[in-house]
Amino acid sequence: MRRFAGALGQCRGLRQRTAGFAATAANTYDFVVVGGGAAGAVVAARLSEDPGAKVLLLEAGPKPPPDASVPVACGGLQQTAVDWARRGPGGGIGQKLKDGMMNLPSGKMLGGSTSINYMAYVRGDPGDFDAWAAGGAEGWTWKEVLPYFRKSESLISDAAPEAAVDKEAHGFGGPYSVSFRNPQRDDVSAFVRAAQEQGYKAADYNSSARAELDAAGRGVVSPHQFSIKANGRRESSYTAFLEPHMGKRPNLHVQEHARASRVLLDGQKAVGVEYVEEVGLGETKQVYARHEVVVSCGSYASAGLLLRSGLGPKDELADDGVDCQDTSAFDEYLKTGRGLAATGLYEASAFYSSGLKPSNPSAQDGQISFCCCTSLPSLWSMNFGIKDFTEDNWNFEKMFHESQPSGMLLFTFNRPESSGEVRLAGKDVHVQHNYLTHEADAAMYVATCKEGIKFLDQPSLKGFGDLEVLIPKALSERFGTDLQSDALWEAWIRSYAQTIYHPVATCALNTVVDSECRVFQVDGLRVADASIMPDALSGNTQAACIMIGEKAADMIARQYGRLLGKRSCITCTGVWEFMLDVETCASKIRIYTGQDGRCKGDALVTFANAASVQLAVKFLHEYEIRPGCRICVQQADFEEVEKKSAKLSKEELKELATTRKPDADRAKYIAAKNVLKEAVSWSGEMDDGTGRRIVILKHLFSPEEAEKEGAEFYTELAQEVQEECDKIGQVLRVTPIEQHLQGIVCVKFKLSSEAEECIRVMDGRYFGGRTVEAH
Ligand SMILES: Cc1cc2nc3c(=O)[nH]c(=O)nc-3n(C[C@H](O)[C@H](O)[C@H](O)COP(=O)(O)OP(=O)(O)OC[C@H]3O[C@@H](n4cnc5c(N)ncnc54)[C@H](O)[C@@H]3O)c2cc1C
Known part of the structure; x- marks a missing residue:
């Protein structure tokens, strides 16, 4: 009965499924998450908390280098291999850029931009999220997102000198460490006091207090909360969410150096992802998602990946040579905060509303921050690419004087009206920010600068030292030195x-994705990262991205939780693994019948793990198994049964022993135990202690077929499998597990490399009309 389809070497083409996709058990996952940054790492980690969910995370970069863990080294990571190192025109700003192009860094490594960022942990104004919801993003009000901020966070609050902490607003048991600088620097304390003297309220900027503004638009001030661990090292979404589980959680697969090139679509459904290996030969590979693909590549690259997959404005994509699905007409647009960028850690912020934003006058568009200026001139020059960054123009002696205190006020314009765009370019994207191209923006930004510079007149900063504002010579010569001059500030900004x-x-949200982060008009595709924010935040973005990851993972788990359970029941892996009967290898499920032989409606299901029992009760109790029929699930109580069961007498036990055939029974018992071990192991691997030499081939027969073919069936099957496997390596033993519902045959090789090759060759082949799974 030669039933393998084709000879070895030809059979791989037979894996083709519908739409030309080549999904096999080995390259198919429940969820494929693309991008392991702030949000993607959270999505992958949370989804893989369910051991029944097989999750693949594709990340274009590697693990972060050691420097990434050192907070002050963050600037030095830009323009290296772990930065996408994009560049783009400034639009209405950046007139003094060397070549008119601004560096647009973002992390290309696990942790994404949380591995390269400046670590300020700022959530935004509660009004930002309420506005998202008012705009149609149901479920995204401040009240609704706060639990997700709290879920991820672990605030180290005893390290909060002089900082107000609203404990209600924070999480203390999540994976993401948040801390304060301790001890606080004197200049930072002076800045916070000066802000208070100007009318700002010292309060926790990550709490509801952030929403309060006085009549002059002044809100709260506080030293920064940082994503820094208790040991002083950077916390990133990699260190918090992935590192602790990688290699330990067998259902979480992380593929580094894997740059997704497109989402694979079968009609209007996302079925997988094509990626290019960024190392070695740069092979192109495909992976498949049984349930969903989640795109978390950050604002630039998520838009790029959708566009490259043919999801976008049809005409534009045709210009870029992308074959477009005729399903959508997404408008892609991009908004971003901007400011005079900091090189040292920026230490404290006060939040301000200029009242000038046409679309939302109460928006907190200004963030006034204090930075300690400890960086090297070379870093400024490298990261900011300013052409007149010369000693003569900037007075380096005073800026970088080691023995004299110096600081920097950083004015961030958070809520612009102008917007930019992302277009495909080569393997990546071209980004055009169009900063300050909307007529209202310059006035808003100037207002924030003028408000911030007044801090220097407050007693606390005045008394702090003989402060001098260093104005670049190129500006003072043309616009003078009056710091209340709009013209000077606008020129400085531009x-x-x-x-x-x-x-x-x-x-x-509501433009490209719905409130559940699902891409409109495409099934099985979500986006979860900064790109889904409908508007710029009144603050920094990492905290909100992590919140988005938490919320998206929760939405997905809610949608598929029960599905995963059901699937796992069938395959006997993951949380729902059944105990198998070692005699029959069938799942231990007992349906009770009455004396008339009819089902009583009760069943006893025996799981391999106690934890599975708890999960079964949690997920299946009250489950509507078919319309109108809800099942009641509870833990079995054996006390009563034990009381009733009569024990066998010594004579009866002896008689039973004489009927046993110890050797045959023992062999059968061991084989069945192996099956059980394989069925309940997380990865499906069989290891006899000398490396993986035993391969499990599934779906080679069905018990019905075996019965029909007669007594020689299993011997012939073993011979045939042996013949095929002999072509791969030295086979020591082939053991069909008789009567097994999944048609399992175990093959033992001499070498583990032969076992690996067998898995590679056999997985996905056809055998007797079935697709073989090899583990
Ligand atoms: C220099 C810098 C300083 C910052 N400072 C702060 C700060 O102090 N505080 C703050 O709150 N925020 C800060 N931010 C912003 C914050 O870090 C980001 O907003 C946040 O990390 C964005 O999260 P994300 O999940 O959208 O994308 P990211 O965190 O950027 O993650 C995207 C991931 O996707 C991967 N990827 C992209 N394309 C592909 C592809 N095709 N295939 C596979 N993988 C892909 C990337 O390599 C990356 O790992 C800073 C950002 C930068 C760059």
């Missing part, structure tokens, strides 16, 4: 302002 790295809204 010459030297740069991005502050918070691009958002390229795949916005």
